[in-house]
Amino acid sequence: MPVGRNATLSRASRPPRTPVVAGPWWRVRGEGWIAVVAGVFVLAQLALVPPGMGLGWDEAVYVSQVSPHVPSAFFSAPRARGVPLLVAPIASWSSSVTLLRIYLAVLSGLGLLLALRAWRGLFPVWVRAVAGGLFASLWVTVFYGPQAMPNYWVAVGALAGTGCFLHAQADSRDRKALWGVGLSAALMAWMRPTDAVWAVLPLLALLVAVRRWRRPALLAALLVGLAAGAAEWVVEAYVSYGGLGRRLSDASAIQGGLGWHIAVADQLRSLGGRALCRPCGGAMPHPAVTLWWFALPVFAALGLMIAVRARRIPATLVPLACATTVAVPYLFMIGYAAPRFLLPAYALLALPVADALVHLVASTGRSRRPVVVLLVALALAGHLAVQYVVLDRTVQRTDAAHEDWERTATALHRLGVSAPCLVTGYENIPIGYYAGCSSASTGGHNANTTVKGIRRTARRMPVAVVVAPGGHRPHYARSWTRDRAGALRVYLAPGVAPEPRP
Numbered sequence: 001m002p003v004g005r006n007a008t009l010s011r012a013s014r015p016p017r018t019p020v021v022a023g024p025w026w027r028v029r030g031e032g033w034i035a036v037v038a039g040v041f042v043l044a045q046l047a048l049v050p051p052g053m054g055l056g057w058d059e060a061v062y063v064s065q066v067s068p069h070v071p072s073a074f075f076s077a078p079r080a081r082g083v084p085l086l087v088a089p090i091a092s093w094s095s096s097v098t099l100l101r102i103y104l105a106v107l108s109g110l111g112l113l114l115a116l117r118a119w120r121g122l123f124p125v126w127v128r129a130v131a132g133g134l135f136a137s138l139w140v141t142v143f144y145g146p147q148a149m150p151n152y153w154v155a156v157g158a159l160a161g162t163g164c165f166l167h168a169q170a171d172s173r174d175r176k177a178l179w180g181v182g183l184s185a186a187l188m189a190w191m192r193p194t195d196a197v198w199a200v201l202p203l204l205a206l207l208v209a210v211r212r213w214r215r216p217a218l219l220a221a222l223l224v225g226l227a228a229g230a231a232e233w234v235v236e237a238y239v240s241y242g243g244l245g246r247r248l249s250d251a252s253a254i255q256g257g258l259g260w261h262i263a264v265a266d267q268l269r270s271l272g273g274r275a276l277c278r279p280c281g282g283a284m285p286h287p288a289v290t291l292w293w294f295a296l297p298v299f300a301a302l303g304l305m306i307a308v309r310a311r312r313i314p315a316t317l318v319p320l321a322c323a324t325t326v327a328v329p330y331l332f333m334i335g336y337a338a339p340r341f342l343l344p345a346y347a348l349l350a351l352p353v354a355d356a357l358v359h360l361v362a363s364t365g366r367s368r369r370p371v372v373v374l375l376v377a378l379a380l381a382g383h384l385a386v387q388y389v390v391l392d393r394t395v396q397r398t399d400a401a402h403e404d405w406e407r408t409a410t411a412l413h414r415l416g417v418s419a420p421c422l423v424t425g426y427e428n429i430p431i432g433y434y435a436g437c438s439s440a441s442t443g444g445h446n447a448n449t450t451v452k453g454i455r456r457t458a459r460r461m462p463v464a465v466v467v468a469p470g471g472h473r474p475h476y477a478r479s480w481t482r483d484r485a486g487a488l489r490v491y492l493a494p495g496v497a498p499e500p501r502p
Contacts (some may be wrong), residue, residue, distance in 0.1 A: 024381030034116045037136060040136070041109050045105040045146045046105050049391075051097070053402060053432065054403070055430075056398065061429060069095040071439075074439065074440075076446055078254055080191060082190035103147065108146065130354035134350045134353060139273070146299070151340040151343045157490070158184070158326060160180060161185055163211070166315055186229035189230040190232075196229065201325045254445045260333070261332065263333075263335065269282060269285065270339045272286075273393050275338060275339050276339075277335065302356040303356040322348050323345040323348035328343055343492070357376060404486070407483045413435065415492060419436040422457050424440045425474070426468040428466060462496040475491075481496070
C-alpha cells in the first residue's frame with residue numbers, strides 16, 4: 001500500500017465519488033442516473049400520450065409501407081425508408097397501434113440512454129442527466145417519442161454521433177467511438193438524409209479545414225456512415241423519381257421551395273401545440289409557452305462561456321455548431337413550421353444548457369446556494385407545468401382528429417366502401433388508411449394518379465371521393481351517387497352497394 005505523500009496523491013487522483021441516493025429498496029450510482037432519466041422518459045410517454053392514440057397522417061404513410069393489413073400509401077420525394085424499417089418488427093405482423101406505440105416508447109428511451117452515454121467523460125454524469133431531463137421533458141419530445149416519425153431519431157443520432165466524434169478525435173485508437181460515429185451518421189441519413197448532412201456539416205468542416213482535427217479514419221467513418229444510410233434513398237431516386245436531382249427538386253417543391261424564408265415566427269407559433277403550421281397564421285402563444293425558447297440560446301451561450309473559462313471548449317462548441325446548422329434550414333429556408341423539425345437542435349443544445357444550470361448552482365456560495373437551488377427548482381417546475389399543459393392540449397386535439405378519420409372510415413364501410421377499395425379527395429391518405437383502402441390524389445404534393453386512372457379503378461373496386469364542407473364535387477364524379485360521412489360529402493362510383501341498414 002502506498003504511504004505518505006504518494007498515498008495522498010493516489011487518493012486525490014481518483015475521480016470524485018458520485019453521491020448515492022438511497023432508499024429502503026433502491027440505490028442509484030453514477031451512470032445509473034442516465035438510466036433513470038431514460039426510464040422516466042419512457043414512462044412519461046406511456047402515461048401522457050395514450051398508447052391507443054391512432055396513427056397520424058405521416059405515420060399512416062410510413063406504417064403502410066410495411067403493414068400487410070393496408071395498401072401502401074403514396075411515398076413522396078422527401079420521405080426516407082428509415083421509419084418503415086424502424087416499425088417493421090411490429091407493423092409487419094400486427095395492426096395494433098397500442099403495441100406499436102409501446103415498442104417505440106421503449107425504443108426511444110433506449111436511444112436516449114445510448115446517446116447520453118456517448119458523452120461519458122466529456123461532461124459529468126449530473127450534467128448529462130440534467131441535459132437528458134431537459135430534452136426529454138419538452139412536450140414535443142414526449143409527444144413524438146412514441147410516434148412513427150423520423151425527427152426524434154435524427155436528434156438521437158446527432159447527439160450520439162457528436163459525442164462519439166469528440167471521443168474519436170481525442171483518441172484515434174478508440175474503435176468504439178469510430179463505430180459510433182459511423183452508425184450515428186447512418187441512423188440520421190436513414191431517417192432524413194438532408195437533415196443528416198446539415199447536422200454533420202461542422203464535423204466535416206473541422207476534419208477538412210483544421211489541421212489538428214484531421215483524422216482520416218474519422219472522416220472515413222463519417223462519410224461511410226452517411227453513404228450507408230442514404231444509399232437506399234439515392235438508389236430509389238433513380239428507380240422511382242427520375243434521378244437524384246429530380247428527387248431533390250421535387251422534395252424542395254413539396255416543402256414550398258427551399259430558399260430564403262424566415263420561419264422563426266412560424267416556429268414560435270407552432271410551440272403552442274400545432275403539429276404542422278402550414279400556413280402559419282394566427283396569434284402567438286402565451287409568453288409563458290415560448291419563454292423557454294428564448295432562454296435556450298442565452299443559457300447555451302452561458303455554457304460556452306463556462307467552457308472557455310474551464311478550457312474545455314470543443315465539448316461545448318461542437319454541439320452548439322451542429323445545433324446551429326441543423327436548425328438553419330427550418331428557421332430560414334422553408335415557409336412553414338412544425339415543432340418536431342427542431343428536435344435535433346434541442347437535443348444538442350441540452351448539454352451546454354445543462355452545464356450552465358449545474359454550474360450556476362455549484363458555483364454559488366454555501367450561504368446563497370439554497371436560494372439559488374430554490375429559484376432554479378421553481379423555474380424548472382413552472383417549465384414542466386407549461387410543457388404538460390401544451391402536451392395535454394396537443395394530445396386531445398390530435399386524438400380528436402384521428403377519431404374523426406376513424407368515424408369517416410366507419411361511415412364509408414357502411415356505404416359499401418370496403419377493401420379492396422380506393423379513397424380520393426379530402427384527406428384521402430389517413431382516411432384511406434383507416435378504411436383499409438388505397439388512397440389517390442390527382443393534384444398537389446401527393447399526386448399519384450390521373451382522372452383516367454380513377455375511372456379505371458372504379459370499374460373493378462369501390463371508389464369514394466371525399467369532399468370537405470364547402471368543397472366542390474370533381475367533374476369526373478358528376479354522375480356518382482352522393483351521400484354523407486358526418487360533416488363530409490361522399491361521392492360513390494357506380495356499382496358501390498351500401499350495406500343494408502337495420
